Amino acid sequence: MTNIHPTAVIEDGAVIGEGVRIGPFCVVGPQVSLGDDVELKSHVAVAGETSIGAGTSIFPFASIGHQAQDLKFRGEKATLTIGEGCIIREGVTINPGTEAGGSSTTIGDNCAFLANSHVGHDSHLGSRIILSNNVMIAGHVDVGDNVIFGGGSAVIQFARIGRNAFVGGLSGLENDLIPFGMVTGNRAKLGGLNLIGLKRANFPREQIHALRAAYRDLFESTEGTLRSRAEAIAAEMTDQPLVRTVTDFILEKDDRRFCTPGLED
Structure with missing residues (x-):
């Protein structure tokens, strides 16, 4: 059963699913869509063309879907889509896109x-x-599945972060981070593989061992460039899915810089 507090403001046009709970002093804009069982605790503001998936909970003073913090923004049509089962705690801000x-x-x-x-x-x-x-x-950051960011970390525009990576607290990430990688520091340096995350994800031991060997060849060798080493490893270890995830990430674009253990490559 949908439950909307009398002090909440739900503008005409908003789509409210079944079982939605909207607490005191929330504001929901006219182009917002709330999936089934979404909960806005209190003092939540959701604006713009924003879709929030079923079962997501949003806590007080979150600002979701308001105008992008981009000085070039001129009011063009832009969207924000949030999936199911997310938890959005106090004071979180999430912006929609821009035309550019x-x-x-x-x-x-x-x-x-x-x-x-x-x-x-x-x-x-x-x-x-x-x-x-x-x-x-x-803005313009791509993050793969299962990534964990420690408190106070920051990611520069246009960076890519591969799946199952870990970014340590207070790290400043200014280059791409490989899948399964772990970085710390300001500016962030690659500290090895996220072995704890790999084990928690129940990847087979032999695949983790192959990934560790590939990591050594990628980042401890001094022969060639990082890209040429990735190409060689990709050709050699075609039957190792974790290794191919990393090499494909490196080879996907030829104009990127990557977090490395020390010197940039």
């Missing part, structure tokens, strides 16, 4: 955005991602 960046921001299912974290315009986040308190994701 593809006009959309997207977030997958079962993500957790802890207090005062931010997702900028035109970013695309996968599923089961955790942003700890005060994490800052700039």
Whole structure:
């Protein structure tokens, strides 16, 4: 049963699913769509052409779908799509897209955005991602599934972060981070593989061993460039899916810089 507090403002045109709960002093804009069993605790503001998936909970003073923090924005049509089962805690800000960046921001299912974290315009986040308190994701950032961000970390515009990676608290990420990688520091340096995350994800031991060997060849060798080493490993280890995830990420674009253990490659 839908339950809307009498002090909440639901503008004409908003689509409200079954079982939605909207607490005191919330504001829901006319182009907003709330899926079944969404809960807005209190003092939540949802604006713009924003779709929120079933079962997502949003806590007080979150600002979702308001105008992108981009000085070039001129009111063009843009969207924000948030998946199912997400937790959005106090003071979180998530912005829609801009025309220059593809006009959309997207977030997958079962993500957790802890207090005062931010997702900028035109970013695309996968599923089961955790942003700890005060994490800052700039515009145009791509994040794979199962990534964890420690508190106070920051990601520069246009960065890519591969699946199952870990970004340590207070890290400043200014280059792409490979899948399964782990970085710390300001500016962030690659500290190895996210072995704890790999084990928690129940990847087979032999695949983890192959990934560790490939990591050594990628980042401890001094022969050739990072790209040439990735090409060689991809050709050699065609039957190792975790390794191919990393090499495909490196080879996908030829104009990117990557987090490395020390010197940039």
